[in-house]
Amino acid sequence: MNMRRATIRDVAETAGVGVATVSRVLSGGSASPETRERVLTVAAQLDYRPSALGRNLRQRRSGGIGLLLPDITDTFYGRVADGVLACARSAGEPVIVGTTGDDPEREAELIGMLMEQGVDRLVAIPSGDGESWAPTLRAGLTTVFAHRTSAGCGDIPAVLADDRAGVRTAVDYLTGLGHRRIAYLGGPGQAQRLAVFREAMGPLVDEELIVVARGSRDSAYAAAAGLFQHRPDLTAVLAGGNLLGEAAVLAARELDLRLPRDMSLIMFDDVPWAELCSPSLTVIAQPAQDIGYRAAELVLRGGGRRPRGVLLPTELIVRGSCAARGTSRSPR
Amino acid sequence: MNMRRATIRDVAETAGVGVATVSRVLSGGSASPETRERVLTVAAQLDYRPSALGRNLRQRRSGGIGLLLPDITDTFYGRVADGVLACARSAGEPVIVGTTGDDPEREAELIGMLMEQGVDRLVAIPSGDGESWAPTLRAGLTTVFAHRTSAGCGDIPAVLADDRAGVRTAVDYLTGLGHRRIAYLGGPGQAQRLAVFREAMGPLVDEELIVVARGSRDSAYAAAAGLFQHRPDLTAVLAGGNLLGEAAVLAARELDLRLPRDMSLIMFDDVPWAELCSPSLTVIAQPAQDIGYRAAELVLRGGGRRPRGVLLPTELIVRGSCAARGTSRSPR
DNA sequence: CCCGATATTGGATACGTTTTCATGCATCTC
């Protein structure tokens, strides 16, 4: 029962043609109709599946695309990954996934592993900066950034949510409700968002109300709790990610701050549980899936042209976690 | 600036040895100390990285391992994936991920793609049944199931949470609180859990209180809402997954059923938002990450022996979504 | 000092594919 898989030679011999012809027929090259049909028949009959191994070696590149993201456990990244997988599947390409934990060193390691595998197309949510990415790009990797870009990597196409508009909308909404002391709770690799926050706040900005956590849940919780304790005078918080938002809700509850009476909260990224919270959470929704899909699309047809990045719209979804300053509003 | 990557030949020539020697040194074969050192020096100097392409073709198998799961967006599966990735990374192996959407056909397609890639080791959360998996196994894929097994695939090692104990604990807890009309809200591919539920309920079982949804959020919500409307006399629900639990919470809220006063809820799988809900959700926690890690471990050293599967413990985490029958208990 | 055993080495081969190139054949043009 040790049937070796049929190779292209088997097909060629059985069909009475040369291997080159078989290869051409299967790759869509030119061949006479009768030859084509005979080859196809024999191939189907032998259940021949071309080996990607041989092809990869010959073309010196593995077909697949690499996907690097900070944490597959985070639903946002999970949705980005889902988008990439969907696109890759429709193109029949395998996807090699690696998680960086937002650690540039680990990221570099993974890139090394991918190159060893012959992967030459990469979708990444980058952790490292331009310096860290330089060797990778010089090596000829077709790269597309997703969700965020990297300092000094301006020439790499990126598929981003419109953070600028998102942050502005959030800040405008909060200030419109009368809030002045608005805190920003940020995560790693979001210099862009933070900069826009400062810009949108203008003269209202208070550097003490800006806290940046590392990637972990603990770190996020510590940052939120520390902020709330240290500055009990703040009236609103913008959480720059669902992990930060989660931490904010937990810390607020622990400190007996009621949302939205004592504090208004807007969270970046809409997640299923935002509606389950009470009060339900007002969020800036990002098209995570689309981000992944578009990024994969770009990287798949990326060889020839060098397309400029894409900016996808965000959306403010008003639920129950924000109230006018000084007013008590009953949660939905 | 078009530096081709160094090959094993370059190393051999520069070091003044044969390619065979280089290969041996790098693969841990025997070589004289001085030769070994010279080869290693030259390799480092040329920044030589062996091409997985060549090796794969030669050994007729791609190094990596395949990972098949229903939905990368679901945090539970995300955590399983994280475990697999962690283990694979420590072994330096790439992981090719595919999502099946709980569709056996799509699963089979993905397996075909993996085999084409030369992948011969697979961790899967299976969708199809034994019949669907038979060809795969006959093809010599080293397979380990995670989270659930498949009908008629008894001989495939599987890493599972102890569903039996989990369901029993949940049912015992609920009956201990005085509940008699307990509903079960199930998802796809969980015949095992459902069977144990029937068994644990014994004479109390009411087939009308058992509903099985398909994988989607919509389907889960519809199932929950339908159940609650059709049988307003039920007093407790066991949700067989976090998606089902989410749907139950939403449907309950929509129908103005207050947890836990009007209905007690236990959800399978502990997720971060279980604590954010109000009331916070009582859950059966499963070691998702461990499941993935152990499965990957098994598949990595699986070639030789055929290890029997692993059963990992579950844990009842009591929070605020269950109350004694007929009693009103204030949420935490 | 010689012979056999052992350790180290390099040449050659095969893995399965794509692609180049030359060949044969038929058709077209003048």
Add this chain to the structure above:
DNA sequence: GAGATGCATGAAAACGTATCCAATATCGGG
């Protein structure tokens, strides 16, 4: 009808590695 043009085809050469096998060098024992 002869040369030119085009197409279909197959032989052969890579791609980069691991491994088989024979050859050589080293060493110990008699």
